[in-house]
Amino acid sequence: MNKEEFLLREVQGIRYYTCRIFESMPQVRHGFSTRCCGAPDPKSDSFNLGDVSWDFPARVSENRRRFLSALHLENALLITLHQVHSNHVHIIEDNAGQWNPADGDALVTRVKNAALAVQTADCLPVLIVDPMNNAVAAVHSGWRGTLSRILPRTIRVMQRAFDSDPSTLEIAVGPGIRACCFEVGSEVADLFENEYPGCCSAMDQSGKYHLDLAKVLDIQMNFSGILRHHRHDLAVCTRCKQDEFFSYRAEGPAAGRMMATIGLASDEAGKW
Numbered sequence: 127m128n129k130e131e132f133l134l135r136e137v138q139g140i141r142y143y144t145c146r147i148f149e150s151m152p153q154v155r156h157g158f159s160t161r162c163c164g165a166p167d168p169k170s171d172s173f174n175l176g177d178v179s180w181d182f183p184a185r186v187s188e189n190r191r192r193f194l195s196a197l198h199l200e201n202a203l204l205i206t207l208h209q210v211h212s213n214h215v216h217i218i219e220d221n222a223g224q225w226n227p228a229d230g231d232a233l234v235t236r237v238k239n240a241a242l243a244v245q246t247a248d249c250l251p252v253l254i255v256d257p258m259n260n261a262v263a264a265v266h267s268g269w270r271g272t273l274s275r276i277l278p279r280t281i282r283v284m285q286r287a288f289d290s291d292p293s294t295l296e297i298a299v300g301p302g303i304r305a306c307c308f309e310v311g312s313e314v315a316d317l318f319e320n321e322y323p324g325c326c327s328a329m330d331q332s333g334k335y336h337l338d339l340a341k342v343l344d345i346q347m348n349f350s351g352i353l354r355h356h357r358h359d360l361a362v363c364t365r366c367k368q369d370e371f372f373s374y375r376a377e378g379p380a381a382g383r384m385m386a387t388i389g390l391a392s393d394e395a396g397k398w
C-alpha cells in the first residue's frame with residue numbers, strides 16, 4: 127500500500143481509504159470503502175454497498191446512507207450506475223429529485239452535492255479531481271472497460287465539458303485486483319499486449335498470464351497527459367486482502383461490493 131499518499135480513516139464506525147491530496151481540497155469529499163463495517167452489526171464485515179441479489183435492498187440503502195454520512199456527503203444525492211463494462215461516461219448536471227441509474231461506467235460533474243459512486247469487487251475504481259474547474263469524476267475500470275479506454279474517455283469528456291486541463295488533474299486509483307492475482311487466458315492477454323506491451327507477465331505453468339490493469343491505466347494516463355506526480359495508486363490487491371475488501375474472483379457471486387465515491391460539498395464544514 128502507498129502509505130505516503132493514502133490514509134485509512136474510520137468515521138462513524140465506517141472504515142475507508144482517502145487520498146491525501148484530495149483531502150487537502152476544501153470542497154472535495156471522497157472515499158474508497160472497505161468491507162468494514164456493515165449495518166446493523168457494527169462488527170459485521172459485510173459493508174456491502176452494491177446491488178447484489180443476495181442482499182436486502184433496505185440494508186444496502188442503509189449502508190449507503192451511512193457511508194455518505196461518514197464521507198460528510200450526507201446532503202448529497204447518490205449517483206450510481208448500471209455498470210456494463212463500457213466506455214460510456216455520464217455528465218451529471220443537477221442534483222435535484224431522483225436519480226435513476228443509467229447504463230455506463232463513469233460519472234463526471236461540477237454540480238455540488240452530487241455523490242458520484244462506482245461499485246467494485248476487483249475492478250479498479252478511479253477518482254478524479256479537477257482543482258482548477260471544481261470538477262470531479264468516478265470511473266469503473268475492469269478489464270473490458272479498461273480495454274475500451276473508459277479512463278481516457280472520461281478525461282476527454284472533462285476536457286470538453288469543463289475545459290479541464292489534463293496536466294492539472296489529480297487521479298487516485300483505489301483497491302482492485304492486481305497482477306499478483308489477475309490470471310487471464312491468452313485471448314485476453316493478446317488483446318492487451320497488442321496495445322500495451324509489457325502489461326502481461328509471461329505464461330505461468332498453468333498456462334495463464336497475469337494482467338497488470340493498473341499498469342495499463344498508467345500507460346493510458348501517459349497518453350492523456352496526466353502528470354506522474356498527479357497519479358496516486360493505493361496499490362492494494364482485493365484478492366490478496368480479503369479480510370479488508372470484497373473480491374469477486376475469491377468469493378464469486380456471494381461477494382459484496384465496495385464503493386468509490388466523490389462529491390463536491392457546498393460548504394467546507396465537517397472537513398478534516
Ligand SMILES: [Zn+2]
Pocket residue numbers: 304305306307308363364365366367
Ligand atoms: Zn493479489
